[in-house]
Amino acid sequence: MSTEPANAYVRRLSTWDAAMIVIGGVIGAGIFRNPAAIAQQTNSGLQVLILWVIGGLLTLAGVLCYAELGARRPQAGGTYVYLREAFGQLPAFLFGWTMALINYPGSVAAVATIFADYFCAATGLPDMWVKPVAAGGIIFIVGINLFGIRAGAWVQNVFTVLKIAAIVLLVVVGLVLARGHLGTSLAVDTSHPVSSWAFIGALLPVLFTYGGFHYLNDLAGEVRNPQRTLPRALGMGMAGVVICYVLVNFAYLAGLGHAGLAASHAPAADLMRRLFGDTGATVIAVGIACSAFGYCNIAIAGGARVLQTMGADGMFFRAVGRIDPRTRAPQIALAALGTWAIVLTLSGSFNQLLDYTTVGEWLGHVFGIATLFWYRRHFIDQPSPYRVPFYPLLPLVFVITVFSVILATAIHTPSDAGMSLLIIALGVPAYYGWRRISAPRSL
Structure with missing residues (x-):
């Protein structure tokens, strides 16, 4: 029997589960769509691969830092907990305000809609079914997670394996289509000149596609032997993601060429269609739907833990901070996040929210790390079970x-960056207003 109190999480996630969460939280639908936008901001296949390698190495550096943070504080809530302890309640609230109330549900809505798009395309359902299918997918995921982390992890493992299979298929198809002229896929595309600012700006959507590695830290309170498991799962999972991303981009370039990739609206489908026709496009549509569905599962599970931690701190409704004593799941937080x-999803207002909060999400990672x-300064004498290598580099x-x-992104697209900062700034009066409302009244 568990020795944990009835109002606490139980550590049920193994190393395999944790690694699948890292892979599933990073690989959503972006890698099947975003490479075309990256190609549009570069002038050669080599530049495309360099960007994905730089983004991968940079994200690996962040992941190793998160591994130490998770090992030091293996609690539910992740970055919210680190900011609260290091910098105080206000910065932590601003992070939670931006992520748990806007970015997490916005990303779930966006990716659930992508899941529904591909699901309907694969099954022949008309476009009018996209929003109902997306909402139904969210309801199903919330329902599964209400039974506890093991049920959610089982679903995650299945869909992560399916998304890896889809990536392997794309890589194989790209190499078959290349047929001995792999070198030309890296050549300069003279018909597509770009500025150095565009090249630098292309790194943000690359980083956005690499985002999601923090979800495991949100679930750290349910990982077995976290001081050992978190660093191993984060490192192995993220290394696997980088390899997958570089290989799949090489496959796009090999099969479509740089110009073809830049002109494509659906590179994965276009690649499959070249070898297998419409049947291939349908097969990869199923793979993308599985990948998007798996991401939604992780985003809902992780976001609910942040919301629950905020509720337990009195920074949101107290009821949201409750953990069900039987399933050990934050059921009210899950229901609230899923509902929002x-x-x-039904209002279709998520795309603009995501554009506005991408900058805020990565600012959260910057301050989190x-x-x-x-x-390191305040616990200099406290041994850490894992220490990031090459600190402080x-x-x-x-x-x-x-x-x-x-x-650079703020200079290139000041409106989105400005709105992101405005959303964060609006959290300041919300924080003080909430404290005033929730403060105990003296008789």
């Missing part, structure tokens, strides 16, 4: 590089 995601310096490289990319 469905509202965004910055807490590592606080932990790796966290500094991540913080400075990501902040520079965010700055």
Whole structure:
């Protein structure tokens, strides 16, 4: 029997489960669509691959930092917990305000709609079914997770294996289509000149596609032997993602060429269609639907833990902070997050929200990893079960590089960055207003 109190999470996730969460949380639908946008901002296949390698190495640096943070504080809530302890309630609330109330449900709504698009395309359902199918998918995921983390992990493992199979299929098809002229896929595309600013700006959508590695830290309170499991799962899972991403982009370039990739609206389907016709496009549509569905499962599970931690802190409705004593799941937080995601799905207002909060999400990662310096300074004599290598170089490289990319993006698209900062700033009066409302009244 568990020795954990009835109002606490139970550590039920193995190393395999945790690694699948990392892979499933990062690989959603982006890798099947975003490479075309990256190609449009570069002038050669080599530049495309360089961007994906740089983004992967940079994300690996961030993942190693998150591995130490998770090992130091293996609690549900992840970045919210680190910010609360290092910098106080206000920065933690602003992160939760941006992520748990906007970014998580917005990303769930967006990816659930992508899942429904591909599901309907594969099954022949008309477009009018897209929103109902997306909402139904969210309801199904919430329902499964209400039974506890093991049920959610089982679903995650199945759909992560399916999405890896879809990526392997794409790589094989790309190599078959190349037929001995792999070198030309990296050549310069003279018909597509781009500026250096566009090349730098292309790193943000690359990083966005690599995002999601923090979901395991959100679920750290349910990982077995977390000081050992979290670093291993984060490292192995993210290394696997980088390999998958580089290989699949090479497959796109080999099969479509740089110009073909830049002109494609659905590179995965176009690649499959070249070898297998419409049947191939249907097969990969099923794979993308599985990948998107698996991502939604992780985003809902992780986001609900952040929301539950905020509720337990009194930074949101207290009822949201409850953990069901039988299933050990944050059932009210799951229902609240799922409901809000469905509202965004049916209203169709999620795309703009995501554009507005992408900068905020990566700012959250920057400040989250910055807490590592606080932990090292304030707990200098406390042994850590895992310490990030090459400290302080790796966290500094991540913080400075990501902040520079965010700055370049703000210069290139000031409206989205400005709205992101405005959303964060609106959290300040919300924080003080909530504290005033929730403060106990004296008689």
